[in-house]
Amino acid sequence: MNNQPQLRTVQVIRYVTPLREGGSMPAIAEADDEFLYVLKFQGAGQGVKALIAELIGGELARALGLKVPEIVFANLDEAFGRTEGDEEIQDLLKASIGLNLALHYLSGAITFDPLVAKVDSLLASKIVWLDALITNVDRTARNTNMLFWKNELWLIDHGAALYFHHSWQNWQEQAMRPFVKIKEHVLLPYATELDAVNEEFRSILTDELIDSIVSLIPDKWLITDSPFTSAEEHRQVYAQFLKTRIAHSEIFVNEAQNAREAHL
Incomplete structure (x- = not known):
């Protein structure tokens, strides 16, 4: 990888x-x-x-x-x-x-329809885990933001995730919060392997990998309407937010598991 x-x-x-x-x-x-x-x-x-x-x-x-x-x-x-x-x-x-x-552009792709298509429990658990990590509010039955292309499920449209950055208030506290809106996730009913996925994904998402991903953000985007003194300080807040959530992933995993059980 x-x-x-x-x-x-x-x-x-x-x-x-x-x-x-x-x-x-x-x-x-x-x-x-x-x-x-x-x-x-x-x-x-x-x-x-x-x-x-x-x-x-x-x-x-x-x-x-x-x-x-x-x-x-x-x-x-x-x-x-x-x-x-x-x-x-x-x-x-x-x-x-x-x-x-x-x-x-995935030409010929078909929008995922939860009433027609089924997703296996491992893949569903992986997607639910990711969306709980990044606080993605936009993977619901109304708007799944998933496509079938060449017989595989593809994820699109993550622009509504990380909504903490629209205010920046108490971002350290927000990093530790459960993601309550996971209860609306279209794949939550199938996400039965969250514990196994949590263990696997925590081992993949090292601090170095997080740093390498946030380093891709252009400086110009980070100094536009920014509350921080430099692009690097701004970038490090994104990195720290993600690292904190991953280190305490049991918080959002437990929330997802409880939400799933409540809807069974």
């Missing part, structure tokens, strides 16, 4: 179509490597915080062996979007000049 994640940088060359399902209005776009991507904009509602959560959540999932589309940095040139006719989209593109985030 590669403990030194790296992200490629691509240049966006064509805006294909908006994806209006989400409030942040991502888009399908083509890059200079001739691949299509789901482009997440820094100028959207939650700004760079959603991109940071997307980056950290996605790369943690990948490190744990879960399927996530390739994440890349996507650069928007100043000239990009000048011919866009939709005023709302043009404003979004203007506000997103520079470095954005994008995920490889």
Whole structure:
């Protein structure tokens, strides 16, 4: 397993179509490597915080062996979007000049439907554990943020995770809290192997691996609307938050197990 994640940088060359399902209005776009991507904009509602959560959540999932589309940095040139006719989209593109985030577009993928598809208990437990770690509120029956592609389950859209960073108040205390919203997780009923997964994942997510993932966050994103004196101080708070939660993972594992038993 590669403990030194790296992200490629691509240049966006064509805006294909908006994806209006989400409030942040991502888009399908083509890059200079001739691949299509789901482009997440820094100028959207939650700004760079959603991109940071997307980056950290996605790369943690990948490190744990879960399927996530390739994440890349996507650069928007100043000239990009000048011919866009939709005023709302043009404003979004203007506000997103520079470095954005994008995920490889899984052409032909099918949205996971919990009423149709079943997930084995080990995989369900792994996904539930990850989402409890990163406090991901967005993997519910209403919006599963999972896709079936080439007969495998892929995880997408982690931008709503790590919601502690929207206020930064008492972040040390929040790192120790159970994740109560895990009771709404679409895979919780199948997550019967959380203890085994907890032991495995704690051994994988070393301090060094956490540091390597948060080191991917661009400095520019960390100095935008930041309460910290430097990008490095800001980055270290993300790292410490994750390390603290992992060190005390029994808190969120017990919460998930209790929530599952309450709904049996």
